[in-house]
Amino acid sequence: xxxxxxxEPAFGLPNASPFCMKVxxxxxxxxxxxxxxxxxxxxxxxxxxxxxxxxxxRIVADSSFIIEHLKASHGDRLDGHLTPEERAISLAFQRxxxxxxxxxxxxxxxxxxxxxxxxxxxxxxxxxxPLRWFVxxxxxxxxxxxxxGHGMGRHSAEDITAIGRxxxxxxxxxxxxxxxxxxxxxxxxxxxxxxxxxxxxxxxPDSPVQRHARTRPTLEAYCQRMKIRYYGx
Ligand SMILES: N[C@@H](CCC(=O)N[C@@H](CS)C(=O)NCC(=O)O)C(=O)O
Numbered sequence: 704x705x706x707x708x709x710x711e712p713a714f715g716l717p718n719a720s721p722f723c724m725k726v727x728x729x730x731x732x733x734x735x736x737x738x739x740x741x742x743x744x745x746x747x748x749x750x751x752x753x754x755x756x757x758x759x760x761r762i763v764a765d766s767s768f769i770i771e772h773l774k775a776s777h778g779d780r781l782d783g784h785l786t787p788e789e790r791a792i793s794l795a796f797q798r799x800x801x802x803x804x805x806x807x808x809x810x811x812x813x814x815x816x817x818x819x820x821x822x823x824x825x826x827x828x829x830x831x832x833p834l835r836w837f838v839x840x841x842x843x844x845x846x847x848x849x850x851x852g853h854g855m856g857r858h859s860a861e862d863i864t865a866i867g868r869x870x871x872x873x874x875x876x877x878x879x880x881x882x883x884x885x886x887x888x889x890x891x892x893x894x895x896x897x898x899x900x901x902x903x904x905x906x907x908p909d910s911p912v913q914r915h916a917r918t919r920p921t922l923e924a925y926c927q928r929m930k931i932r933y934y935g936x
Contacts, residue, residue: 705735705773706757708743713825714906717934721805722766723754724898729770731933732894733780767797770891781890789885793892796877796884799870800899806855807867808903811910813846814856818908825907867912874900875919882928889932897929 707730709723718724730737737756748755748764755764756772763772774782785793812822827839850856855863874896883889884896903916904926916922930936 704759705730705737706740707737707754708740708748708756709754710745710826711742711829714902716901716906718898719825719902719906720753721808721895721898721902722752722801724902725766725894726754726756726769728897728929728933729773729781729891729894732889732891733773733777735773735777767801770894784888785885785890789890792877793885793890796874796892797895799873800895803855804867804870804899804903806850806853807863807870807912808899809846809850810855810860810863811908811912813843814850815860815908815910818910819843821907864911864915867910868915871903871912871916871919871922875916875922878921878925880921883925889929893929897926897933901926901930 707723707726709718709727710720713719716724717727727737727739743753743755745751745753749762750764752764754766754769755762756769758772758776761772761776763769774780782790782793811818813819823839823843827835827842830838847856855866858866878884878896881887884892900916900922903913904923
């Protein structure tokens with residue numbers, strides 16, 4: 704049995720971590736039996752980040768390595784038909800969302816003062832006292848350091864918004880009127896795209912990037928399509 708270690712679900716989404724939601728979506732898309740371990744301890748994760756999986760004793764961390772492992776050990780059920788060009792596009796969009804758009808979202812959730820209370824409540828609200836008195840501030844300090852380390856955190860809010868809007872437009876323009884990112888058939892790229900877009904469209908924070916994404920109705924329709932197909936409602 705595959706066990707997916709992830710954060711507690713939040714904001715009415717399968718997961719507020721797009722990386723955790725990406726792996727859960729992939730598992731559902733590939734039809735692999737799994738169970739989730741919600742509220743896993745990030746400090747016990749092999750790379751101190753979630754998600755990771757335990758696949759019959761084999762521990763694999765990082766969403767992309769997890770999917771590579773699943774493809775190698777359970778078969779590539781989604782991407783076998785892709786041409787080299789489509790594979791290249793798939794990788795490029797995954798990198799765009801995971802290595803760039805992600806940090807835009809992190810900025811709005813963790814750095815923006817107006818949104819911080821909602822983030823703190825969603826991620827630490829159930830934490831018992833006295834932990835909840837100091838852990839949120841410590842965690843926030845760590846995330847802000849990561850934001851600066853990445854470089855995104857060095858830009859102004861206006862510049863971060865412009866970066867996020869360009870990413871949203873690239874995804875929406877590429878998706879166009881297609882059912883899935885690469886055409887009529889869902890592929891691994893859709894696990895990533897759905898996880899990131901659902902987190903942007905359907906969860907706090909209210910940000911200019913979210914408002915921009917909501918002006919692109921094909922993104923909402925795409926997320927609804929993925930939700931109904933893989934989560935059932
Ligand atoms: N490259 C990793 C990124 C995972 C990641 O950034 N996870 C975040 C949550 S979205 C995390 O665990 N952060 C905890 C921390 O940095 O302390 C993947 O694809 O799984």
